[in-house]
Amino acid sequence: MNVEASVNETTRLVFTGGHHNSALAVIDALDHYQPFFIGHKYALHGVRIESAEYREVIARGIPFYDLKAGKVYRTINLIEWLRVVGGFFQSLWWLFTIRPSLIVSFGGYLAAPVVAAGWLLGIPAVTHEQTVVSGWSNRFISRFARKIFISWPQSAKFFPEKKIVLTGLPLRKEIVSLAKEPVRTGRQPPTIYITGGKQGSQTINQAVAGCLEKLLAEFLIIHQCGSLDSEELLQARASLPTELRTRYLVKDYFSQGEIADVYRQADFVIGRGGAHTVYELAALGKPAILVPIPWVSHNEQQRNAEMLEGIGLAAILPQKDLTSESLLGRVTSFRRGLAERRGAGERAQNLIRLDGAQNIAGEIAAMLSGGGS
Numbered sequence: 001m002n003v004e005a006s007v008n009e010t011t012r013l014v015f016t017g018g019h020h021n022s023a024l025a026v027i028d029a030l031d032h033y034q035p036f037f038i039g040h041k042y043a044l045h046g047v048r049i050e051s052a053e054y055r056e057v058i059a060r061g062i063p064f065y066d067l068k069a070g071k072v073y074r075t076i077n078l079i080e081w082l083r084v085v086g087g088f089f090q091s092l093w094w095l096f097t098i099r100p101s102l103i104v105s106f107g108g109y110l111a112a113p114v115v116a117a118g119w120l121l122g123i124p125a126v127t128h129e130q131t132v133v134s135g136w137s138n139r140f141i142s143r144f145a146r147k148i149f150i151s152w153p154q155s156a157k158f159f160p161e162k163k164i165v166l167t168g169l170p171l172r173k174e175i176v177s178l179a180k181e182p183v184r185t186g187r188q189p190p191t192i193y194i195t196g197g198k199q200g201s202q203t204i205n206q207a208v209a210g211c212l213e214k215l216l217a218e219f220l221i222i223h224q225c226g227s228l229d230s231e232e233l234l235q236a237r238a239s240l241p242t243e244l245r246t247r248y249l250v251k252d253y254f255s256q257g258e259i260a261d262v263y264r265q266a267d268f269v270i271g272r273g274g275a276h277t278v279y280e281l282a283a284l285g286k287p288a289i290l291v292p293i294p295w296v297s298h299n300e301q302q303r304n305a306e307m308l309e310g311i312g313l314a315a316i317l318p319q320k321d322l323t324s325e326s327l328l329g330r331v332t333s334f335r336r337g338l339a340e341r342r343g344a345g346e347r348a349q350n351l352i353r354l355d356g357a358q359n360i361a362g363e364i365a366a367m368l369s370g371g372g373s
Contacts, residue, residue, distance in 0.1 A: 010032060012100040013364070014123075016039060016067075016104070016106070017127075018109075018110055019107065020106075020198075022169065024060070025357040027060075029358050030364065033368075036064075037063070037065065038064075038091070038094055039053045040067065052198040053198070067087055067091065067110060089117075091114045091117035094114075101124075102125065104125070104126055104364065106127070107128065112140050115127065116140075119144040127148055129158075130169055131152070132303050133155065133303050135300060148165070149166075151279065151356070165359075167360050168355060169276070171279065176283070178263055178284060190335060191220040192219050192220070192266065192331070193222045194221060194270045196225070200225045200252065203291070205225050205229045206324075210323070212240075216247045219331075221248050221250075222265065223250040223251070268289070268335075271288060272293055272301060273301030282308065283349060285348050286313075288315075289331065290308070292304070292316065293319070294319050312340065313347070317330050
C-alpha cells in the first residue's frame with residue numbers, strides 16, 4: 001500500500017479499473033467524499049516502471065493500493081490464473097481494511113476481483129462501460145453492480161435494462177475546456193500528435209522510428225511513446241540533425257496538466273482505437289489516423305475507430321498493414337484531405353456528451369444519500 005495523504009473520517013469510495021483518467025474526472029466532480037484507488041503500481045508485470053495511473057493518483061494525495069491481479073482472456077497460463085485467485089483475496093483484504101461505502105469500477109480485468117470481493121462483503125458497486133461493445137470483465141461485473149453507466153447507446157444491449165444509465169464518458173476537465181475553444185487551423189508546418197495510450201504502443205513507435213526523418217521534414221511531431229521505448233526514442237532524437245531535432249518532442253507520458261496543450265497544438269493525431277482516445281477525438285473534432293489493436297476483447301478498438309471513420313473524422317490503418325512506408329504514405333494522403341476531415345468534427349462532437357463526469361457523480365451522490373436504488 002502507498003498512502004500519500006492523511007485519511008479524513010468521511011464517506012469512503014474505492015475507485016478501480018483500467019481507465020484512471022475517467023476515475024479522476026469523477027473524483028474531481030465529487031465533493032465531501034474520501035477516494036481510495038486500487039490499481040497497478042507498475043505498468044507491466046515484471047517491469048519496475050511506475051504506471052501512469054499510480055503517478056497521477058498519488059500526485060493528488062489519494063491513497064493507492066497496488067493490486068496484483070491476473071487476467072484470463074485468451075490465456076491458459078497457470079500463473080495468470082493464480083494471479084486471478086490472488087487478486088480476489090488481496091481485494092478482500094484491501095476492502096476490509098478501507099471499508100468503503102461504494103466501489104466505483106471503470107472496467108477491465110483489474111476491477112473484476114475488486115467488485116466480486118465487494119459483493120461478498122456486502123459493499124455495493126457501480127461500473128462504467130467506455131466502449132460500444134462490452135468486454136468480458138464488465139459483463140461479469142454487471143452481475144454484481146447496482147448501476148451500469150454507459151458512454152454510447154449502442155452498448156445498452158449488453159446489460160440489464162433496469163441498471164443502465166446513459167452518462168457519457170467522463171472527460172478530463174482540461175479536455176472539456178479545450179472542446180469549447182475555437183479550432184485553430186492553417187498552421188505551417190502541421191503538427192502530429194502520436195500516442196499509443198498511456199503505456200504507449202511499441203508497434204506504432206517502431207513504424208514511426210523507421211520514417212522519423214521523412215516525417216519531420218514535413219511536420220512537427222509530439223510523441224507520447226510509453227515508458228518501454230522512451231530511452232530509445234530519446235536517443236533517436238539526439239541523433240537527428242539539429243534542424244529536425246527541434247521539431248520532435250518525445251515523452252513517455254503527458255500528464256493531465258499537459259494534455260490540453262498537446263491537443264491544442266495538434267492538427268491531427270495518430271493513435272490506437274481505445275475508448276478514451278476515440279471519445280476525446282470526437283469531443284475535440286480532431287482528425288486522426290487510427291491503428292486499432294486487433295487482439296483486444298470483442299474487437300472493441302476496431303468498432304470504436306469505425307464510428308469516427310464512418311463520419312469522416314478518422315482513417316483506419318490496420319495493424320497488419322502498418323509499416324514505416326505505409327504510415328508515411330497514409331500521413332501524406334491524410335494531410336491533403338485535412339480540410340474535409342475537419343468538417344466532420346462538428347458531426348463527431350454531436351455524438352458525445354461533455355458532462356459524463358458530472359452525470360456519474362450525481363448518480364453516486366444520489367445512491368449514497370438514499371435517493372438511488
